[in-house]
Amino acid sequence: MSAALRVLAPGPLTTLQDGGRFGWLRLGVPPSGALDPCALAVANLLVGNRRDAGALEFTLAGGAFAVEGGAARVALAGADMDMTIDGCAAARERSHTLAPGATLRIGSARSGVRAYLAIAGGFAVTPVFGSVATHVRSGIGGFHGRALEAGDALPLAGAAPQGPELRLTAAPPPTHPRVRVVLGSQDDHFTPGAIETLLQGEYTVTARSDRMGCRLAGPRLEHAKGFNIVSDAIAPGSIQVPGGSQPIILLADRQTTGGYPKIATVIGADLPALGQMRPGERLRFEAVTLEAAVEARRLLADWLDGLPARLVPLGLLDSEMLLGANLISGVISGEG
């Protein structure tokens, strides 16, 4: 019998997600994939996987799982959730090797929304259109195209690796106090006052937010020529404003096309942080140039590329000095 991860309790919404399903927009298939690809990368690299490999995405709380039929090496990253292994506290952002039969429990997020549990070797599920990401709405990918349920047994693709456990001497990903946007592509469908309101007002993430979109509540954004447009493509991060004049930031599970005007688009570098914003949290927008957006994108890409160099075997010297030296060399080399 090959090893499997048995779901004892699935948590509120737990799906298999990877780096996303790309190349199928023209047939109406959204990318899906981890809403916080930075946390996905950390969890995967800690267990020796590719950074965009499939991992479990938890939403607001984790769940309970048992390892069956073999050992498994796991790591948890992202939202701040407590983890125990057979009842003993286990730190996040480091790998743990679980003995056959071990039980893993992951609690509620104290901050953030989404955490990722990666398993060395990944899950043995068949990719659909090149990806194991789950799109629940259309039943594509993941584990039978749906969220995990109690009793599911997810087959594991690889054995637990030998060698020391890894931890991350991490600096968090680059952050920005505001959510940066590039105006458009239908900013001309709004009054000048609406653009000003978007950039000056404060918006609250509502409980109706999900993997399709982050629904905001705040000052109304008035349309200049009605709220219907000829349906066109929806880019990741598009801020769509339907008739109710409240903005929705469209995320990885979004519909591929839509007929409401899009006042602005959140830049790629700020999308991972949006995936961690809880209902009730407030945000403000800031308009940036395309050049600034690409520069932020480069910083994030460099941070991701620098992650492997920040993995250290547990038990080796990892003083603050060494941590500092790693960070500095990471900044100076700046490749990627």
Next chain:
Amino acid sequence: MTDYPRLLPAGDAGLVVELGEHVSLAVNARVRALDRLVTEAAIAGLLETLPTNRSLFIRYEPLTLPHRELCSRITALLAHLPEAPEERGGRSWIVPCVYGGAHGIDLAPVAAMLSMSEADVVARHAARDYRVFMIGFQPGFAYLGELDPALAVSRHAEPRALVPSGTVSIAGVQTVINSVAAPSGWQLIGRTPVRLFDLGRGEPFLLAPGDRVRFRPVPHDAWTALEARAQAGEIVAEAVP
């Protein structure tokens, strides 16, 4: 008056090339022709394209393909885009459709709005070949055109919460086929047992942009048998050579 084409940024990794203000077969044919030109150009750093009703969406990696360079490549291709490009490629399908009654609850009100009989609406809807303008919204969901101008109606002010997959509906110059159950504000005139999207089938997607579709009215009592065959994985649409 807005001048077309327009190149509009959609964030730092998306570009929208808008070719006209309204939906029409003429504008959409140019969108699909531009899509072919862009694909054939194989521009490094251009990741994928999505042809829509009146614009082409381009996803690209700005760290290797700067926005300015992409725009100049697209502008050069636009210079080669004919005003009335020849339609190329695409497959042809005849799609069975049960009109009216429980399968098309808006047929009677639409006929009344247009001062036509239900039979006239059906005859006009089934009288012409449509082109797939775009696949969007949900996997495999097809937007077809152009509809007979005599059938132009507007959408409902309030969308219905959920209409079943296979629903055939109309609004403006277009008719759409639902690939999955979804909310809809369109006027529902019929339903086809054909699955536009079925992961269990070797070919999950029936239609692609540029394909031709003609509807064939079938009687209500044919529904159960056709639906059972579709359920079993058969395409039930007729491929026209």
